[in-house]
Amino acid sequence: MFANAAIIGVGQSAYLRRPEPTQTAATFIRDAVVAALRDAAIDARDVDGLAAASFSLAPDAAVDLAWKLGLSLRWLIQDTNGGCSAMNMLGHALRAIETGAASAILVVGGDATGLGGYAKVAANFNTVTQLHLAPLGHGGPNGVYALVTSRQMKTYDLAKSDYGQIAIAQRAWAAHNPHAVYRTPMTMGDYLAAPLVADPLSRYDCVPVVAGAQAIVVAHPDRCPRGRAPVRVRAHRASFNHDNQEGDGLATGISTFAGALWEVAGARPGDIDVAAIYDDYPAMVLAQANDLGLVPGNDLQRFARHTIGERRFPLNTWGGMLSAGQPGGPAGGLNGISEAVLQLQHRAGARQVKNARLAVATGYGMTMYRYGGTAAAAVLERME
Amino acid sequence: MTAQTTTAGVGIWRCTACGASFFPQRLLCARCHGDAFAPDRVHEAVVEEVSVIRHMLGQTDWQPRRIASVRTSNGLRMTVGLFDDSEPGTAIALFEEGTAPFGRAV
Numbered sequence: 001m002f003a004n005a006a007i008i009g010v011g012q013s014a015y016l017r018r019p020e021p022t023q024t025a026a027t028f029i030r031d032a033v034v035a036a037l038r039d040a041a042i043d044a045r046d047v048d049g050l051a052a053a054s055f056s057l058a059p060d061a062a063v064d065l066a067w068k069l070g071l072s073l074r075w076l077i078q079d080t081n082g083g084c085s086a087m088n089m090l091g092h093a094l095r096a097i098e099t100g101a102a103s104a105i106l107v108v109g110g111d112a113t114g115l116g117g118y119a120k121v122a123a124n125f126n127t128v129t130q131l132h133l134a135p136l137g138h139g140g141p142n143g144v145y146a147l148v149t150s151r152q153m154k155t156y157d158l159a160k161s162d163y164g165q166i167a168i169a170q171r172a173w174a175a176h177n178p179h180a181v182y183r184t185p186m187t188m189g190d191y192l193a194a195p196l197v198a199d200p201l202s203r204y205d206c207v208p209v210v211a212g213a214q215a216i217v218v219a220h221p222d223r224c225p226r227g228r229a230p231v232r233v234r235a236h237r238a239s240f241n242h243d244n245q246e247g248d249g250l251a252t253g254i255s256t257f258a259g260a261l262w263e264v265a266g267a268r269p270g271d272i273d274v275a276a277i278y279d280d281y282p283a284m285v286l287a288q289a290n291d292l293g294l295v296p297g298n299d300l301q302r303f304a305r306h307t308i309g310e311r312r313f314p315l316n317t318w319g320g321m322l323s324a325g326q327p328g329g330p331a332g333g334l335n336g337i338s339e340a341v342l343q344l345q346h347r348a349g350a351r352q353v354k355n356a357r358l359a360v361a362t363g364y365g366m367t368m369y370r371y372g373g374t375a376a377a378a379v380l381e382r383m384e
Numbered sequence: 385m386t387a388q389t390t391t392a393g394v395g396i397w398r399c400t401a402c403g404a405s406f407f408p409q410r411l412l413c414a415r416c417h418g419d420a421f422a423p424d425r426v427h428e429a430v431v432e433e434v435s436v437i438r439h440m441l442g443q444t445d446w447q448p449r450r451i452a453s454v455r456t457s458n459g460l461r462m463t464v465g466l467f468d469d470s471e472p473g474t475a476i477a478l479f480e481e482g483t484a485p486f487g488r489a490v
Binding site: 151 | 435436440442449451462482
């Protein structure tokens with residue numbers, strides 16, 4: 001439990017499928033930082049901590065970002081854990097505030113790789129990918145998660161349309177998110193008719209790559225703007241390389257800490273009002289939800305068809321990355337945290353979940369070989 | 385796929401302390417944390433899942449390729465390219481082109 005640290009502001013840049021040549025990861029991050037500082041009513045001169053993650057900031061590093069943003073700091077980290085970076089940075093930032101290492105921290109993530117740049121990132125993700133996967137023409141993460149999805153379909157008796165339930169429900173939420181890149185309602189017919197990308201994954205199973213950035217501000221809850229509830233993190237846990245890539249990929253690192261997460265949070269999965277599950281692929285939404293204990297009886301089929309298909313549980317209410325867009329894994333993870341904050345502060349507009357008080361958010365990423373090797377989650381609470 | 389120099393089997397690494405096999409290569413054994421490995425080869429596997437990569441970001445003239453998750457005869461799981469239309473359950477022979485593992489039906 002973090003008593004003296006809270007999320008007090010969020011901000012994001014525009015999300016663009018095709019950025020202008022003058023727009024870079026750094027300029028998108030700047031836009032998100034400006035928005036977050038304004039939202040938190042914090043002057044840039046009061047920021048003394050920065051956590052940054054990006055696949056496309058190089059050769060610059062976090063300190064270059066600090067320099068270019070005019071931030072003089074006493075706490076600085078750069079995170080390289082992909083879809084888990086945001087949640088990982090949040091944990092570090094909360095602990096830094098609690099221990100007095102910093103008093104106001106910006107947590108930022110953003111990317112502007114472009115489609116060609118993203119393909120290069122995917123083919124050179126790590127040495128194992130360079131040596132053993134890219135020469136196969138494995139298609140980057142699409143190929144990896146196509147195989148994981150097939151395995152999940154066999155193990156849990158899932159149909160292609162079960163994944164469609166997630167994509168369609170999230171698209172319906174995205175209709176209420178002005179930042180989402182895809183907001184037109186999607187039918188099951190649309191989903192099933194979409195061209196295959198990497199069997200069994202089709203177009204709407206794969207996150208649309210966008211250029212953009214997200215930022216949040218972590219500080220003492222007393223610094224939250226007047227009239228707005230700060231968002232406290234009741235519990236935070238992470239896992240790295242949980243099984244040496246020797247499992248089937250259907251259980252994420254979340255499975256190693258879910259019990260401790262709920263125990264520390266003093267809550268149960270059934271208490272959650274809204275969930276933000278890192279959605280690089282629908283199969284991984286199901287896997288993480290299952291690991292968290294959100295799926296009674298591990299019945300993924302019923303969860304997809306009944307719970308999500310019949311809109312019985314608010315999941316990824318900003319549309320998820322599948323509809324809102326994925327500005328690289330690092331900022332992608334911040335999407336879910338920001339949405340949880342907006343929901344708990346009752347600022348989510350037309351997509352507001354009534355009386356939301358407790359949320360769970362996750363991060364998942366770093367496809368080392370056969371599936372992701374990093375995972376983290378937090379239980380967030382509205383402070384009255 | 386154009387055939388480059390193809391070598392029978394796929395190179396793996398066996399811990400000299402406990403005998404555990406690994407692919408890809410590790411720095412320490414995940415079982416006993418021993419730091420010495422002997423090279424070995426594995427020649428056969430069974431296909432578990434298959435995908436056809438039909439689209440590649442940034443490429444307009446992409447020809448579909450088949451990849452598979454396989455279980456080798458000594459229990460390792462690896463991702464290979466397929467030279468043929470092998471489906472799940474098919475026993476395949478393993479080959480290496482450079483550092484990349486491939487397979488085709490036995």
